[in-house]
Amino acid sequence: MKHPFSRRDFLRMAGALPLGLTVPHLLQMLAHPASVQNNPKNVLVVVFDAFSAFDIPVYGFERQTTPTIAQLAKRAIVYRNHFASGNFTSPGTASLLTGVLPWTHRAINLNGTVTGSFVERNLFRAFQKYYRIAYTHNGIVSTLLNQFRTDIDELIPRERYYLEPSYDLFLSELFKNDSDIFSVSWARNMQVNENGYAYSLYLSHLYEYLQEKNVEDLKPRFPGGFPTYDLVHPFLLETAIDGLGKRLPHIPKPFLGYFHFMPPHEPYRAPVEFYNKFQGDGYRPPIKPISIFANANHKDLADERRKYDEFILYCDREFGRLYNQLESSGVLENTWVILTSDHGEMFERGIEGHGLEVLYQPVIRIPLMIFEPGRETGMTIDTATNAIDVLPTLTYLTGQASPSWAEGTVLPPFATAGSDPNRSLYTVQARNNPKYDPLIQASIALIKNNYKLHYYFGYPQTAQAGFMQLFDIKSDPEELVDLYLSKPDTAAELLQELKQKLDDVNKPYQ
Amino acid sequence: MNLKRYSKQGLLSLFLICAFPVHFWTLLLVLRDMSWAIQRTNAWDAIGLASYGLLYALVECILLFCVVACLGFILPSGWNVDKGIAFLSLLFLLTAAWAMLAQLFFIWNFSLPAWLLKSLAHSAHPLRTLYAGSLVVVVPTILLPVILFIRSSKVVSFMKDLIERVGPLSMLYLFFDLVGFIIVLVRNLA
Numbered sequence: 161m162k163h164p165f166s167r168r169d170f171l172r173m174a175g176a177l178p179l180g181l182t183v184p185h186l187l188q189m190l191a192h193p194a195s196v197q198n199n200p201k202n203v204l205v206v207v208f209d210a211f212s213a214f215d216i217p218v219y220g221f222e223r224q225t226t227p228t229i230a231q232l233a234k235r236a237i238v239y240r241n242h243f244a245s246g247n248f249t250s251p252g253t254a255s256l257l258t259g260v261l262p263w264t265h266r267a268i269n270l271n272g273t274v275t276g277s278f279v280e281r282n283l284f285r286a287f288q289k290y291y292r293i294a295y296t297h298n299g300i301v302s303t304l305l306n307q308f309r310t311d312i313d314e315l316i317p318r319e320r321y322y323l324e325p326s327y328d329l330f331l332s333e334l335f336k337n338d339s340d341i342f343s344v345s346w347a348r349n350m351q352v353n354e355n356g357y358a359y360s361l362y363l364s365h366l367y368e369y370l371q372e373k374n375v376e377d378l379k380p381r382f383p384g385g386f387p388t389y390d391l392v393h394p395f396l397l398e399t400a401i402d403g404l405g406k407r408l409p410h411i412p413k414p415f416l417g418y419f420h421f422m423p424p425h426e427p428y429r430a431p432v433e434f435y436n437k438f439q440g441d442g443y444r445p446p447i448k449p450i451s452i453f454a455n456a457n458h459k460d461l462a463d464e465r466r467k468y469d470e471f472i473l474y475c476d477r478e479f480g481r482l483y484n485q486l487e488s489s490g491v492l493e494n495t496w497v498i499l500t501s502d503h504g505e506m507f508e509r510g511i512e513g514h515g516l517e518v519l520y521q522p523v524i525r526i527p528l529m530i531f532e533p534g535r536e537t538g539m540t541i542d543t544a545t546n547a548i549d550v551l552p553t554l555t556y557l558t559g560q561a562s563p564s565w566a567e568g569t570v571l572p573p574f575a576t577a578g579s580d581p582n583r584s585l586y587t588v589q590a591r592n593n594p595k596y597d598p599l600i601q602a603s604i605a606l607i608k609n610n611y612k613l614h615y616y617f618g619y620p621q622t623a624q625a626g627f628m629q630l631f632d633i634k635s636d637p638e639e640l641v642d643l644y645l646s647k648p649d650t651a652a653e654l655l656q657e658l659k660q661k662l663d664d665v666n667k668p669y670q
Numbered sequence: 671m672n673l674k675r676y677s678k679q680g681l682l683s684l685f686l687i688c689a690f691p692v693h694f695w696t697l698l699l700v701l702r703d704m705s706w707a708i709q710r711t712n713a714w715d716a717i718g719l720a721s722y723g724l725l726y727a728l729v730e731c732i733l734l735f736c737v738v739a740c741l742g743f744i745l746p747s748g749w750n751v752d753k754g755i756a757f758l759s760l761l762f763l764l765t766a767a768w769a770m771l772a773q774l775f776f777i778w779n780f781s782l783p784a785w786l787l788k789s790l791a792h793s794a795h796p797l798r799t800l801y802a803g804s805l806v807v808v809v810p811t812i813l814l815p816v817i818l819f820i821r822s823s824k825v826v827s828f829m830k831d832l833i834e835r836v837g838p839l840s841m842l843y844l845f846f847d848l849v850g851f852i853i854v855l856v857r858n859l860a
Contacts, residue, residue, distance in 0.1 A: 197794055240767075264719060269711065269712075270711060271710070271711050271715075272709055335854075335858055337858045337859070337860070338718065338854075338856070338857040340711075340715075341715050341718040341719055341722065341857070342722060344707075344710075344719060345719050345722030345723055345726070346716070346722070346726075347723070348699070348703065348719065348723065349723060349726045350726075352773070355776060356772070356773065356776025356777070357699070357773035357774075357777050358774050359695065359696040359699050359700065359723045359726065359727070360692075360696070360726060360727070361691065361692055361695050361730070361766060361769040361770065361773070362692075362730060362734060363726075363730050363733070394755075496785050582757065
């Protein structure tokens with residue numbers, strides 16, 4: 161009987177097998193730039209919470225809040241029109257980590273979580289072959305990281321870099337599955353000094369005494385009090401920077417690191433070397449009309465902004481130290497470093513902070529700088545970009561499979577197809593909207609070409625039809641001249657597009 | 671040391687007395703925080719917040735009970751069990767009342783009169799003066815009931831009645847603790 165498949169055929173096929181296995185891989189590599197074809201590079205995403213591009217000199221701010229970053233930016237790709245997807249931590253961070261907008265991942269509420277399907281669609285899942293390490297001071301970010309924890313090889317407990325005694329660490333570990341509410345309840349029970357009262361009548365005083373003893377030596381370094389998370393967990397930024405900077409050289413390579421630091425988020429408490437640094441410096445921000453959502457007076461805003469800017473000095477120095485640590489340990493030469501934020505902060509129009517209804521530039525325009533391994537010259541990108549672009553860009557740069565679910569695009573200058581000049585970018589705020597309901601009370605910003613349309617609807621302050629504003633953010637970056645009435649055609653076109661999009665995203669929840 | 675100073679019933683009564691103000695205060699503040707907690711995230715998290723609060727309250731009252739029970743060993747040996755329990759309960763409730771008042775001071779946003787603050791600021795040792803002044807106010811409120819307790823059988827019987835009445839309420843609080851414990855378990859195991 162003649163064998164249909166001879167020994168010779170088998171050997172021929174065996175010889176072709178490696179080629180057959182290699183070709184798809186080669187084709188995939190050819191689709192990526194030369195820089196990603198070499199040995200796989202590490203990726204480190206550094207997020208400073210509530211870091212507004214409006215308070216950074218690289219982005220045009222007058223106060224010298226970031227001298228170190230300004231120096232480092234000379235070797236980075238600086239995205240000058242980068243926008244957060246939300247105006248507070250939950251939606252902003254979830255979009256950065258999932259590559260989709262808040263109305264898709266649904267982490268729209270305070271301390272919100274992403275919807276079930278996105279638990280397995282995240283930055284960490286996209287880097288399965290990498291050693292994935294993550295840390296945050298922020299309990300709200302911690303909630304999201306806990307959702308993704310099966311995809312994170314080393315999720316460092318946030319309490320590790322708090323100034324808290326060991327029994328706090330023990331309890332945090334014990335209740336790690338319910339970390340946010342445990343943390344809040346612990347604070348309400350034990351932290352009597354902050355407000356003068358606590359659920360606990362006796363132990364709270366003992367606890368605070370022990371806490372005070374624990375940090376007594378450090379107090380002179382922070383005249384305005386320690387930086388804290390949720391006003392009750394004090395920390396020093398340098399502790400986390402040192403801890404993580406020392407850890408990175410020793411973890412398996414390639415790695416994906418996601419470090420989300422709390423500063424310059426409120427409370428704005430700079431160390432003594434930066435405390436009152438900008439007091440009386442004569443800085444005068446442009447006067448802007450009071451918003452219909454206003455909540456504070458101007459005098460406080462100027463003072464709060466000064467403290468915020470002084471707090472940024474602290475972030476700047478510490479980012480510089482992290483950068484230097486990575487450089488001296490040799491990690492940097494093989495690592496893409498991404499510096500960004502989850503949302504901004506604002507001190508204008510009678511509004512302080514973030515997470516409120518409004519979507520003005522200071523609260524959604526955030527820094528994005530990419531430090532490419534080996535890059536010696538700087539580059540600025542003026543194209544408008546969004547936080548959802550970071551995930552597809554990182555997978556592209558490192559030769560990972562492009563995540564099918566991502567709504568963003570590969571950032572310039574890496575994108576081979578070039579950027580779409582008519583691309584529509586959205587920022588969404590729906591904090592009080594039930595998670596799985598259609599968006600009936602929300603704020604949405606649509607950025608297209610040079611225009612930005614604000615659309616606020618469902619609020620007691622807004623009319624039935626909603627409240628709209630239109631700005632030309634290229635010629636009027638401070639959003640001083642509302643063009644909604646003077647440019648009716650543009651306004652109508654953008655509003656129609658926005659409402660159509662809103663209908664589309666609401667459909668699954670109707 | 672007289673180890674027969676306590677009966678089982680006496681220890682239970684003492685524990686229930688310790689549980690009462692601690693739980694009362696926790697529940698009061700938890701209820702005050704409820705709307706804030708619901709607004710912050712959702713009702714389930716607000717229930718979680720209350721559950722943790724009750725759990726800590728249970729731990730706190732167990733620790734306080736141990737301390738108070740130990741104090742019982744320095745009471746006059748001639749006192750019977752019920753009188754000893756009544757006396758310890760009186761002391762505990764008085765200190766609890768002061769602990770609550772100290773916190774209410776901040777909750778109601780009280781402040782000392784301006785003239786008093788001014789004179790404190792001008793004294794050589796403001797903090798010491800403040801503590802001394804506080805002692806002058808607090809000590810009589812403790813001493814007076816103690817003296818009355820020692821001298822008057824009516825006060826003793828009043829305290830015994832109070833212990834009996836507080837007992838069922840504290841049992842209810844302990845039941846809430848149990849529910850809270852189950853909720854905490856569910857939240858952490860889910």
